[in-house]
Amino acid sequence: MGTNNYLVVFSLFLLLPHLTSSKIELVDKGYRNLVIAIHKAVPENPQLIEKIKEMLKEASNYLYVATKFRVFFKDVKILLPDTWTTKPDLYRKATTETYSRANVIIAGQKNSKGDEPYTLQYEGCGKEGRYIHFTPNFLLNDKFIQAYGPRGKVFVHEWAHLRWGVFNEYNEYQPFYRDGEHYRVTKCPKDLSGKVCFGNDCSKCNLENANDPPKEGCVFLPEKYQETSSSIMYTPVVKSVNQFCNKSNHNQDAPNDQNKFCKLKSAWEVILESEDFRNANEATDSGSVEPQFTVMQESQTILCLVLDISGSMSGSQRLERLQQSSTLFIEKIAKEESFIGIVTFNNIAYVKKGLTYVSGDDVRKILVNALPTKAEGGTNICSGIRDAFEVLSEDDGSTEGDEILLLTDGEDSGISSCFEAVKTSGTIVHTIALGPSAAKELEMLSEMTNGKKYYASDNFNSNGLLEAFMELSEEQIQLESTGGTQKPGGSLVGDTYIDSGVGFNTNFLVTWQTNVKPDISISDPDGNKYLTKDFKLEEKATVGTLIIPGKAKTGKWSYRIENTAHQPQSMTISITSQPSGAQSEPVIVKTNLQQTNEPPYTVVIYVEVFKNFMPVRHANVTAIIETANTKIIPVILKDNGAAADLVKDDGIYSSFMTDYDGTGRYNFKVQVSKLHTETKAAAGHTSGAMYVQGYLENGTVHLNPPKPVVVDDEDFPVEDFVRTKSGGTFMVKVVPPANQDVFPPCQITDLSAELLNNTVILAWTAPGDDMDKGTVAEYEIRKSKQAVHLRDNFHNATQINTSSIIPLAAGSREQLLFDLEEEEKVNNSVIFFAVVSRDESLLSSDVSNIAQVVIYHPSPKSRDPDTSNQNRKLTVGLAVSLVTIILCSVLGLIALIINKRNSGMMVLDEEHVRKKLNIVAEA
Ligand SMILES: *[C@@H]1O[C@H](CO)[C@@H](O)[C@H](O)[C@H]1NC(C)=O
Ligand SMILES: *[C@@H]1O[C@H](CO)[C@@H](O)[C@H](O)[C@H]1NC(C)=O
Ligand SMILES: *[C@@H]1O[C@H](CO)[C@@H](O)[C@H](O)[C@H]1NC(C)=O
Ligand SMILES: *[C@@H]1O[C@H](CO)[C@@H](O)[C@H](O)[C@H]1NC(C)=O
Ligand SMILES: *[C@@H]1O[C@H](CO)[C@@H](O)[C@H](O)[C@H]1NC(C)=O
Numbered sequence: 001m002g003t004n005n006y007l008v009v010f011s012l013f014l015l016l017p018h019l020t021s022s023k024i025e026l027v028d029k030g031y032r033n034l035v036i037a038i039h040k041a042v043p044e045n046p047q048l049i050e051k052i053k054e055m056l057k058e059a060s061n062y063l064y065v066a067t068k069f070r071v072f073f074k075d076v077k078i079l080l081p082d083t084w085t086t087k088p089d090l091y092r093k094a095t096t097e098t099y100s101r102a103n104v105i106i107a108g109q110k111n112s113k114g115d116e117p118y119t120l121q122y123e124g125c126g127k128e129g130r131y132i133h134f135t136p137n138f139l140l141n142d143k144f145i146q147a148y149g150p151r152g153k154v155f156v157h158e159w160a161h162l163r164w165g166v167f168n169e170y171n172e173y174q175p176f177y178r179d180g181e182h183y184r185v186t187k188c189p190k191d192l193s194g195k196v197c198f199g200n201d202c203s204k205c206n207l208e209n210a211n212d213p214p215k216e217g218c219v220f221l222p223e224k225y226q227e228t229s230s231s232i233m234y235t236p237v238v239k240s241v242n243q244f245c246n247k248s249n250h251n252q253d254a255p256n257d258q259n260k261f262c263k264l265k266s267a268w269e270v271i272l273e274s275e276d277f278r279n280a281n282e283a284t285d286s287g288s289v290e291p292q293f294t295v296m297q298e299s300q301t302i303l304c305l306v307l308d309i310s311g312s313m314s315g316s317q318r319l320e321r322l323q324q325s326s327t328l329f330i331e332k333i334a335k336e337e338s339f340i341g342i343v344t345f346n347n348i349a350y351v352k353k354g355l356t357y358v359s360g361d362d363v364r365k366i367l368v369n370a371l372p373t374k375a376e377g378g379t380n381i382c383s384g385i386r387d388a389f390e391v392l393s394e395d396d397g398s399t400e401g402d403e404i405l406l407l408t409d410g411e412d413s414g415i416s417s418c419f420e421a422v423k424t425s426g427t428i429v430h431t432i433a434l435g436p437s438a439a440k441e442l443e444m445l446s447e448m449t450n451g452k453k454y455y456a457s458d459n460f461n462s463n464g465l466l467e468a469f470m471e472l473s474e475e476q477i478q479l480e481s482t483g484g485t486q487k488p489g490g491s492l493v494g495d496t497y498i499d500s501g502v503g504f505n506t507n508f509l510v511t512w513q514t515n516v517k518p519d520i521s522i523s524d525p526d527g528n529k530y531l532t533k534d535f536k537l538e539e540k541a542t543v544g545t546l547i548i549p550g551k552a553k554t555g556k557w558s559y560r561i562e563n564t565a566h567q568p569q570s571m572t573i574s575i576t577s578q579p580s581g582a583q584s585e586p587v588i589v590k591t592n593l594q595q596t597n598e599p600p601y602t603v604v605i606y607v608e609v610f611k612n613f614m615p616v617r618h619a620n621v622t623a624i625i626e627t628a629n630t631k632i633i634p635v636i637l638k639d640n641g642a643a644a645d646l647v648k649d650d651g652i653y654s655s656f657m658t659d660y661d662g663t664g665r666y667n668f669k670v671q672v673s674k675l676h677t678e679t680k681a682a683a684g685h686t687s688g689a690m691y692v693q694g695y696l697e698n699g700t701v702h703l704n705p706p707k708p709v710v711v712d713d714e715d716f717p718v719e720d721f722v723r724t725k726s727g728g729t730f731m732v733k734v735v736p737p738a739n740q741d742v743f744p745p746c747q748i749t750d751l752s753a754e755l756l757n758n759t760v761i762l763a764w765t766a767p768g769d770d771m772d773k774g775t776v777a778e779y780e781i782r783k784s785k786q787a788v789h790l791r792d793n794f795h796n797a798t799q800i801n802t803s804s805i806i807p808l809a810a811g812s813r814e815q816l817l818f819d820l821e822e823e824e825k826v827n828n829s830v831i832f833f834a835v836v837s838r839d840e841s842l843l844s845s846d847v848s849n850i851a852q853v854v855i856y857h858p859s860p861k862s863r864d865p866d867t868s869n870q871n872r873k874l875t876v877g878l879a880v881s882l883v884t885i886i887l888c889s890v891l892g893l894i895a896l897i898i899n900k901r902n903s904g905m906m907v908l909d910e911e912h913v914r915k916k917l918n919i920v921a922e923a
């Protein structure tokens, strides 16, 4: 029992970080390289820059105090969009900083949440978040300070989410919780003073009566001036707050995300365990902590293609595919008014085309003509890179902020010889590894320069090379990318959808393999057809393109591509489009992948599906993984709040990947669709600062304007859409032995407990034999009177008989019913539950979240007509004899039970209680 078999050593994958954000460094107490980027659509306003500086100066001081003089912000980069006026004397040219990898973004409103600052955080406790989002409005308008606290302090609240993976200590949906005979405020610490008031009236809200939860509209108003210095993750509105809740004052009972996701640990304990603090002791105040700012601006694209033409490129049709993809890139994807150069290399490098200003089709044609047609010789990647530096310097003598797209299929032992030069050049290097033998260290170049990294196998059908080129464009949204080998006369057929958020510059790109071009037919939603003759066919490359003029019609499009050759050939189609600029923002898909570098060495795939920063729910999301041996493994991703998915319905779809197929580069893309079903974008869960409804100042109530209403889901219908997004490549260095089970079941995170009469009902989502796949062998369920006992000493708690459970397949709902013991039926007492699952190899999961039930016998007094009148009225005609109050509790569901003796007398209606408690159930 409780074996840790999986620790049996198989020393594993050497891991490369999969960076989705700019890497912040901590040197001598100072955070460096923090990138704050302003979105293109934000109107030019130099005042924003000043406000960002003000915020960070205040934040740096506050952070320094909050971390007991351990860290501060040393060097901050503010990245302006290229839509703002260029001021070379004030703004430096950006180098490897980009908006898409910024740590903090300043961008338009998230409709449903207005100007509420938040951090996108979905990997769990102690894990870094993706980015912090502030609206320009929040920075410019001082009215927000009253409700959220000073901006610098709010920044530190968000920073704690982003950097150290801690969570909120308030709970908007459950502001009060039952604690024995009382109700209490969901806050940290317990002694943060204030009053619970209804508007200005602080006499109406009673927390002392377990029979009577605080009524709707009752809110906790903190005292603005008090002694308490915690807690930043509750609210920095209170003047004296400048600390995080720590082990001694943390409130473990509060049903908040911090307790839920961090297993009842205080924020400060989690922070101290972070990489930043593991080796840093409490320090003393020393010197200035004022950040240094560098204001930078994105500039026009200056890119050099660096293409491998070594002998191996002539195999597996690599050179042909290189021509296809780079032709498409130059013809269709490269932006007007950008600069492009072309360098090829084998043993030495050749400048095929110096830096060329892209304007018009003729220039593009000249560039296409410079693409290589012959492959021979060896591989010297660094010679190609050095020549690219020369080319990139042609404009202004500098390579800073310029980009290189490096494509290679060969081994090169000398690749590390130019790492230093690349680092100092300030260029962003994107890499494409083609075929199975490309240099192992290739991706290092991307990682040290914030570049993208791709892998395209030799499988023509998987379309990897074309997808990689497509992803280089920030404007193009990929809708579809698919391929297949067709027999003579066979056809590649399918449908796609163009939603109203996209439609401009819609491109159908068809590739084939032989010199016999296929018969192509595309139908728009009205049945109008585009045929092969409408396609532009490239002379040298086996590729045809069709651009739909104007805005492509919204709706279902169909394609049919017939192989007219006398031999089988592979054909692919890729469809891209650009935002239509209409009011409707397009659905945007982003990928993220995390490999853990300790057993059980899992890979987790995350896909963010947002429309205007709002989560898009109920989409179909599938990751298509292509292994090093070109095996295709589809993985279905879920947004169900179970297994790898932290929060249900937050627009983040997640899954574990456990199917390995050899070592080497894996490549993945995701397909996201929503077809023929109603889907809404909606306000989702976010980690962010609390909107304080008001506060007390020396006893007097000050109310803030009511929080802007969260706009109803109904306002954001999402029409049918399809998206394809390349996730890039990740490296698997060692695979688990084929004959050994190394993956335990994943942790259960959605255990809930309910009490019905004297029966406890536990429910949870089934994990799998290997993380979230397959079926577990057994469950071990235990109970205790103390939550921490289950957390810290699970196997010593009282066991519940689970012999009646036959485990179901991963993802199914499991349930267990059992009766309370006689001695447990004590009024106001609480029982906690947790579960561990095991597979047939006896590998155990982590201890689940902790669920609880509260035993409650209503007082005989509540039979008094005066006090129970309302309840009785509500339940006339109901034959139910007991009460279940479902609280959306971090600790699970709380249930109240009415003693049998009273059962006929008073019945509370669940819906009513929930409303009264202002609670949203989240079963
Ligand atoms: C916890 O925080 C409180 C208030 O911020 C402080 O007084 C106390 O010393 C801290 N305890 C520990 C163990 O750090
Ligand atoms: C997801 O796919 C399934 C099966 O293909 C389909 O029945 C369902 O309608 C799809 N849902 C959405 C939202 O597209
Ligand atoms: C409340 O008390 C604080 C501290 O004693 C003081 O600074 C502040 O001015 C007082 N506020 C009001 C409105 O009296
Ligand atoms: C609860 O117990 C009462 C009395 O024992 C019984 O009449 C009632 O049916 C039970 N309710 C449920 C839902 O089992
Ligand atoms: C387990 O529980 C027993 C009593 O139930 C106690 O004596 C023992 O110390 C506990 N073991 C641990 C490791 O806590």
Ligand SMILES: *[C@@H]1O[C@H](CO)[C@@H](O)[C@H](O)[C@H]1NC(C)=O
Pocket (backbone or CB within 6 Å): 801, 802, 803, 804
């Ligand atoms: C568990 O319950 C089963 C019947 O459901 C029973 O046969 C078994 O003896 C019980 N085990 C224990 C340890 O009580």
Ligand SMILES: *[C@@H]1O[C@H](CO)[C@@H](O)[C@H](O)[C@H]1NC(C)=O
Pocket (backbone or CB within 6 Å): 180, 181, 210, 211, 827, 828, 856, 857, 858, 859, 860
């Ligand atoms: C159970 O406890 C509550 C809260 O203290 C109290 O109001 C109620 O009267 C108690 N029930 C009984 C049967 O004593």
